[in-house]
Amino acid sequence: MTRAWILPVLLVLFGSAVATGLIFSGNAGAATALLLMFVLLAGMNSPLIFPRSIGALEAQRRSAVDGRPVIFWRPGCKYCLRLRLRLGRSAHQLHWVDIWRDPAGASAVRAANDGNETVPTVIVAGRPHTNPGPEWVREHLSPSP
Template sequence: MLVAVVALVLCGCLALMVAPKRRPQTARHWEAQAQLVRDGRVIIYWRPGCVFCTRLRMRLGSLRSQATWVDIWSDPEAAAFVRDINGGAETVPTVILPDGEACTNPDPVLVRSHLSMAQAA
């Protein structure tokens, strides 16, 4: 019993440590698409509570502000777009690169390289 309580407390502490301090600013689906066309901005479709999205956000570091983030849970059009790309599944993170290529749960190194190129331009 004591072991279970200690494990629960440790899991709670870990969850607090990795949870975002504030909810990131997000754009609407069509605004993000317009920015992609106009400025070549990377779009990252995400949802709260997604560990893969948190991993990507953390691995991007300061470059994360160079991308346009779209929360699929607060934008039904974004959710429909992600389902269309992923064969009916709302799999996130789904990233749209400046050339229009869609990547589902991509390696953060790939996304960083595109964001770095955009920042250098």
């Protein structure tokens, strides 16, 4: 299991344990609601909510061709999640790189952020921007062909 899935799995396991305790104490409704909440929280912190990640080199190559920004992210990052959710459907037009799965992506982020793996880091026209707002990212999207 990669570390991207550790937090979501722990959330589901913890939610299941608490829900089991509630069921044994006779609170089936509360157990169901709590378990659903933990499953949703796990889903939001998993790689599933983000568009499919590609390698940093491939993302940079594609960005050079189509002019779309590259977003370096990692699962469990609340700022990455905020950016992803606020971008809505336009998030699929961007090139996403999971720095926990791609060492070249992690290296690119460290190079842009004084040795720190600060995400989200967005590369637009070869220039890095750390934790930009969703509106700013949306402004830098090229029209789709």
